[in-house]
Amino acid sequence: MAVCQMDEDRRKEYWACLALRHCRGLGARTVCRLLSYFGSAYAAVQEHEQWPKAGVGENKAAILASDAWRPTAQEEWNKARQTDTLVIFWKDPEYPQLLRRIPDAPALLYCRGDLTLLHNPAIAVVGSRKASKHGLAVAEHMARSLSACGLTIVSGMALGIDRVAHEAALRAVGRSIGVLGTGIDMLYPRQNHTVFESMVQNGLLISEFAPGTPPQAGNFPIRNRLISGLSMGVLVVEAAWRSGSLITARLALEQDREVYAVPGPALDVHCRGSQHLVRQGAHAVFCAEDVLRDLAEQLRPYGVSLADLPEDATILAGDEADSEEASTAVLKGLPCKSKEISLRNISRTEVGETALTEGDRAAQQLVSKDERSAILDFLRTHGPAQADELAVSVGLSAAVASATLIGLEMLGLVRRLPGARYEVVT
Secondary structure (H helix, E strand, O other): OEHHHOOHHHHHHHHHHHHHHHOOOOOHHHHHHHHHHHOOHHHHHHOHHHHHHHOOOHHHHHHHHOOOOHHHHHHHHHHHHOOOOEEEEOOOOOOOHHHHOOOOOOOEEEEEEOHHHHHOOEEEEEEOOOOOHHHHHHHHHHHHHHHHOOOEEEEOOOOOHHHHHHHHHHOOOOOEEEEOOOOOOOOOOHHHHHHHHHHHHHOEEEEOOOOOOOOOOOHHHHHHHHHHHOOOEEEEEEOOOOOHHHHHHHHHHHOOOEEEEOOOOOOOHHHHHHHHHHHOOOEEOOOHHHHHHHOHHHHHHHOOOHHHOOOOOOOOOOOHHHHHHHHHHHHOOOOOOHHHOOOOOOOHHHHOOOOOOHHHHHHHHHOOHHHHHHHHHHHHHHOOEEHHHHHHHHOOOHHHHHHHHHHHHHOOOEEEEOOOEEEEOO
8 A cells, every 4th residue: 555545554554664764773683573573563663662572672762762763764754655656564464474584574665566476486586787698598598487387586676687587577477576776766777667667567566765765785785685585495597706696595595495506607707606506505407497396395385386387498499508518517516405505705715816706896885994994893803793783883874784794795804694693704
């Protein structure tokens, strides 16, 4: 329901969600802990004096009571009223069940399109923005074949692999969900205007960010947890070293999702990240049948099976099949159990002191000199710390601290531990 059409109860819940979002010191994990304990944002705000029972400190409850969050919350409220956007809350039955289970699920989602897709079985298809011709062909083939069986394809609305996956899925019955790193009303990148319009008409766009939020480097890796959180598994089609897709794969493992990777041709620089995933235990796949076979038990309740695959789903067209044959050489002797993956940070000695990769450049955009120094100094002095704790300790917003930590992780300077705790890589 759009903000301007909400009844009194939903307006109260929306305002409470905004209060939690804009309360300094509350990150996504802390807000999710409050939602799980109290059952709704409104109940959490009304019972803020009881936050210590949910494991949230009295100091944070005091910040909420100070009303310092109201000006920025009011700005978001006003912007949302001006958009024709649906809003669903964590407590709503429309909220996707898989996403609700992750420890940092957002309190609300802004949506445009077909909400029924949130309850379809889904798989994420992700990869490089600067994909090779082979990578684009594989992404199109996988997304089209899986969507033809009824799976919804989830991706991030970027150029390259994301765009091709969305376009292919929209032509089949499963359709597609695009997770934005901007406000729901922002078209980015501009080159995607046609697929953006198609997603609104035939698919679904979602965002946790306030309407009007412009493209900011820190928001895109943050949204990746939603891409994996909505999905039964994540398929990495093509990824270079330090790719954001590797972060999505790691998040998928933390969320107990499956991870699949197309290894690609040996020695192909576009595929080093994908091949690294396979070495670490990701399921190596070459066709949609491989994915469906592995997810067969999870898909059975939805009536999805191998019998639904189109006839051409087990092979790639033309000389792409030759590339597939060449790729099998990469797999000899490698484990294929995604639950055994240990996605270690990739050090400079592994990558080599070469020119900056696409992933390096993306990571550096997330990390300013001052924020980098503040976080690394704190971790060296105090040892491993949780993301929300770090934000409060070094005086950053939860969003900025999270984005900086992801950038530092991609650069191999910090390592993520269980429970969203981070430590310096020595």
